[in-house]
Amino acid sequence: xxxLAKELKTHVGEQATVGGWLHKKRLLGxxxxxxxxxxxxxxxxxxxxxxxxxxxxxxxxGTVLEVSGIVAADDRAPGGVEIHxxxxxxxxxVEAEPPIEIDKSLDQFHKGDLLDTLFxxxxxxxxNPKEQAVFKVQAEIVEAIRKYLRSQEFTDMxxxxxxxxxxxxxxxxxxxxxxxxxxxxxxxxxxxKQMMVGVFERVFEIAPVYRAEPxxxxxxxxxxxxxxxxxxxxxxxxxxxxxxxMMNAVVNDVWEVCESEMTLWKSPKPVLPELIPSITMxxxxxxxxxxxxxxxxxxxxxxxxxxxxxxxxxxxxxxxEAVFVTDWPASDMKFYHAAQEGKPEFADxxxxxxxxxxxxxxSMREHRYDVVRQQLIEQANGDPEAPGFKYFLMAMQAGMPxxxxxxxxxxxxxxxxxxxxxxKEASIFPRDINRLAP
Numbered sequence: 468x469x470x471l472a473k474e475l476k477t478h479v480g481e482q483a484t485v486g487g488w489l490h491k492k493r494l495l496g497x498x499x500x501x502x503x504x505x506x507x508x509x510x511x512x513x514x515x516x517x518x519x520x521x522x523x524x525x526x527x528x529g530t531v532l533e534v535s536g537i538v539a540a541d542d543r544a545p546g547g548v549e550i551h552x553x554x555x556x557x558x559x560x561v562e563a564e565p566p567i568e569i570d571k572s573l574d575q576f577h578k579g580d581l582l583d584t585l586f587x588x589x590x591x592x593x594x595n596p597k598e599q600a601v602f603k604v605q606a607e608i609v610e611a612i613r614k615y616l617r618s619q620e621f622t623d624m625x626x627x628x629x630x631x632x633x634x635x636x637x638x639x640x641x642x643x644x645x646x647x648x649x650x651x652x653x654x655x656x657x658x659x660k661q662m663m664v665g666v667f668e669r670v671f672e673i674a675p676v677y678r679a680e681p682x683x684x685x686x687x688x689x690x691x692x693x694x695x696x697x698x699x700x701x702x703x704x705x706x707x708x709x710x711x712x713m714m715n716a717v718v719n720d721v722w723e724v725c726e727s728e729m730t731l732w733k734s735p736k737p738v739l740p741e742l743i744p745s746i747t748m749x750x751x752x753x754x755x756x757x758x759x760x761x762x763x764x765x766x767x768x769x770x771x772x773x774x775x776x777x778x779x780x781x782x783x784x785x786x787x788e789a790v791f792v793t794d795w796p797a798s799d800m801k802f803y804h805a806a807q808e809g810k811p812e813f814a815d816x817x818x819x820x821x822x823x824x825x826x827x828x829x830s831m832r833e834h835r836y837d838v839v840r841q842q843l844i845e846q847a848n849g850d851p852e853a854p855g856f857k858y859f860l861m862a863m864q865a866g867m868p869x870x871x872x873x874x875x876x877x878x879x880x881x882x883x884x885x886x887x888x889x890x891k892e893a894s895i896f897p898r899d900i901n902r903l904a905p
Contacts, residue, residue, distance in 0.1 A: 469533075473507035475548045478538045485510045485550070488594070489530040489561075491570040492523060499523065502545065502570070503534055509596070512536065512550040522555045528570055529594075531559035569595040577892060589896060590905055600728035602895060604721060605881045609673060611720035612694055615713050621696060622667040626659035628675065632855025634658050639679045641689075652677035655874055658855075660697035661803070661832055662862040664870045671696040673877070681900055685889040686824060686879065690898040694827075694880075697872030703815050706829050706871050707791055710819060711743045714789060721884065734885050737788045737822070744785045745817070747794040751777050767796050775823035789821040802842040802849065803859075805831040805871075819875075822883040829873035836863040 470483045487505035494500075499514040501523065512534045514520050536550040566588045567573065573595050576585035585592055592598055613623065629650055633640040634657040641652040655676050663670040676693040698709070722729060722736050729736075752763045755773050758780075763773060769792065781790040793816075797806050800814045807813045816830030833839040840860055843849040849856050881893035891897035896905055 471507040472503070472505050472510040472546055475510060475538050475546060475550075479540050479548060481538055482535070483538050483550070484533055484535040486533045486558075487531070489523075489526060489528055489532055490594075491528065492526075501534070503532070504594070504596070509545040510534070510548075510550065511541075511544040512553050514553045514555070515551075516553070519553055519555050522557055525562055526557070527561045527563060528565055528568075529561040529591075530557065531561075532557050565591055567592055573598060577888060582889060582891065586891070586897060586902060593895070597731050600725075600731045601881065601885060601887070601893060604725045604728050604885060605877065605893065607721050607724050608717055608877065608881060608884065611717045612671075612673065612713060614720070615716040616669075616671045616696060619669065619709065619712075621669040621671045621698070622663075624660075624663060624667075624670050624672050625674065626653075626656040626672060628653040628677070630855065632853060634855070641677050641679045654678055655693060656695050657803070657874075658859040660695055660872055661867070661870065662859060664697050664699040665862050665865060665867050668700070668868075669696075669698045683900060685891075688878065688890060688894060688897055688899050691890075691894070692877035694875040694877055695872065697870060699868040699870040701831075701869065701871055703817070703829075703831050703871060706831075706873065707745065707817065708742065710827065710829065710873060711739075711741065714743065714819075714821070715739050715741065717880075718884075729885070732885050737884070738782060738786060739789055740785075740787050743789045743791055743819070744781060744787055745791040745793050746777065746781070748792055749794060751792065754780065767799060769818075771824075774820050774825060778820055778823045789819060791817040791819055793817045800846070802847040803832050803839055805833045815871075819873075821880070824879060824883060826879045826883065827873050827875035829871065831869065831871040834863070834867045834869050836860065836867075839863055 469486045470478060472485060475483060485503055485505065487503045489501060490504040490509060491502035499520050501512050501514060503510045503512065533556040534550055534553055536553040539549050539551050540547065541549040569591060573585065573592055575581060630653050631650060633651050633654055640654060642649055653676055656672050660670055660672065672695045673692060675690055677690050680687050680689060718737050718739060748769065751769060751773060752766060755776055756762050756764050763770060777790060778788060781787045794813045795816050797812055797814050805815045807815045814830060818825045819827040833842060840851055843851060843856060851860055878890045878893040882890050887893055891899065
């Protein structure tokens with residue numbers, strides 16, 4: 468019976484069989500050591516008998532094999548045990564040398580131009596335990612978010628990604644022929660999640676979205692996983708409380724379940740208070756201008772260096788590595804956004820910055836049918852009878868409470884949680900303006 472690497476410690480002194488991939492082969496003082504990788508980790512085996520050593524001749528990393536022998540305690544070996552008196556069974560021999568050495572650190576490929584090499588050989592490189600760790604952490608982030616939102620009575624849902632028209636508008640839309648009609652790939656589930664507030668009151672979705680952004684930066688991809696939530700009968704402060712709770716739940720869960728993976732990447736646990744602090748955009752511009760001498764007062768957005776600066780400021784002065792940026796100008800509102808009550812010059816929205824980068828945007832929506840319909844016509848030059856807007860407005864007309872929601876990039880959250888330099892490093896198979904494969 469096959470035993471996993473993580474279970475071997477309970478079988479010391481017993482005969483056991485592990486099965487997996489040949490991860491490493493080395494000669495040391497005339498002895499042959501091999502390391503086998505399975506889904507739970509690494510196992511070391513000492514191969515002494517000449518006939519067994521001969522079975523390994525010419526075989527490369529990736530060979531699929533079974534290793535049987537006696538489990539012996541050895542603190543120097545992975546997992547604290549080693550297999551002795553080895554008998555090998557080669558299931559799938561691999562004789563071609565791998566293009567990259569997955570038994571060694573791939574850290575050098577995470578720098579500058581070598582990233583493209585990392586992605587070119589992604590199907591091989593992901594077999595490296597440290598590379599695997601990124602996506603084990605990401606899977607746990609998703610699990611923690613689902614668990615948290617369900618605890619807050621959100622309903623998980625799935626919405627279409629083939630749309631009749633773009634929900635966000637603008638040029639960042641992938642268009643294609645759909646049986647003689649023009650269709651687009653979803654930039655977000657925006658209208659659907661708002662419509663479902665009228666059904667379930669609280670909904671969320673974790674799914675791909677598509678942005679035709681001609682950007683070659685460390686923070687943009689053309690396809691990414693968006694964490695979207697929408698909730699009714701709330702204010703913008705309720706939304707901040709929700710996201711603060713979600714961020715804390717994710718951090719605590721990840722560092723409890725994935726401690727070994729975070730240790731591999733030497734990732735420090737984020738400092739977050741129970742309620743993430745809020746700072747207005749104007750305040751950030753003033754503080755940044757005073758601290759750096761670079762004038763940004765009056766600008767309608769934050770510069771990337773300002774985002775990094777304010778997160779460092781918040782960490783040192785407010786005890787938080789995340790911050791909500793508020794009081795965005797109403798002139799940049801989407802037609803479905805709501806303005807602040809009593810301060811119509813500002814949108815009722817925020818950006819959530821974490822460790823120097825925006826990971827989420829949240830806002831209150833305009834829930835009054837007549838107002839949102841008029842904003843669609845005047846601000847977006849939209850046709851209320853067009854298929855892309857007709858059903859959204861139908862839901863608004865049928866009665867919608869004050870509601871708001873957020874969108875968060877899973878890869879950006881993973882990137883900043885671990886400490887990666889580029890958001891593409893947090894995508895198993897990234898898509899950007901240059902890459903459609905693997």
